[in-house]
Amino acid sequence: MMLRKLLLLVLFIAFTSSLSACGRKNQPVAPEGADPQYPRSYPAPLPVPNSK
Secondary structure (H helix, E strand, O other), X not given: OXXXXXXXXXXXHHHHHHHHOOXXXXXXXXXXXXXXXXXXXXXXXXXOOOOO
């Protein structure tokens, strides 16, 4: 009975620690030289044709 409780405790800790590793930690930072216009709306707007 004690072995079963220990096994359940180990499994519980393993599952909860794996779930906690998936969360977002902080705000994302864009790399240098990247286009800072995020978030964008998709699909991108179509270009306006020249009216000559």
